[in-house]
Amino acid sequence: MDVSRVNVKRAPCALCTTKNKRCPKKCDFAPYFPAERKGEYENAHKLFGTSNIIKMMRFASKDKQRDMLASSILMEGDAWKKDPARGGFGMIQKLKWQIELRKIYLNELKEKIKVEKEKTELRL
Incomplete structure (x- = not known):
């Protein structure tokens, strides 16, 4: 059986579904x-609009750029869904705050280790 002749059905891509159009076999946006x-995609569509997403994707020239852009x-669409007031910026701020808290905790642990080492050295 020739594999190239087998018709594999795939669901239409999210972009074509949103535009209510038939998704061609070689759809540029399906990957x-x-x-x-x-x-x-629906979150991103609400934020940017499908026409702007298409424009941005066409502006990216290489597949790797398109992959990173799509991601x-x-x-960003998910970030705005989770935090409608601050979006991606809010997520970044939250992560920075968590990093700062971890740094403080790490410094406290280092100080405790230092104190314990000094106690151990005094005993010897």
Whole structure:
């Protein structure tokens, strides 16, 4: 059986689904916005709009750039869904705050280790 002749059906990509159009077999956007990521795409669609997403994707020239851009678009859409007031900036601020707290905790642990080492050295 020739594998190239087997018709494999795939769900239309999230972008084509949102535009209510038929997704061609060689859809430019299917690799970046597959049907499995429809929820994420809908968040991005609400934030940017499909026409702007298409413009941004066409502006990226290389596949790697498009891949990173699509990932960024989807992440930004999710960020705004989770935090409508601050979006991605809010997520970054939260992560920075967590890093600072961990640094403080690490410094406290280092200080405790130092004190314990000094106690141990005095006993010897």
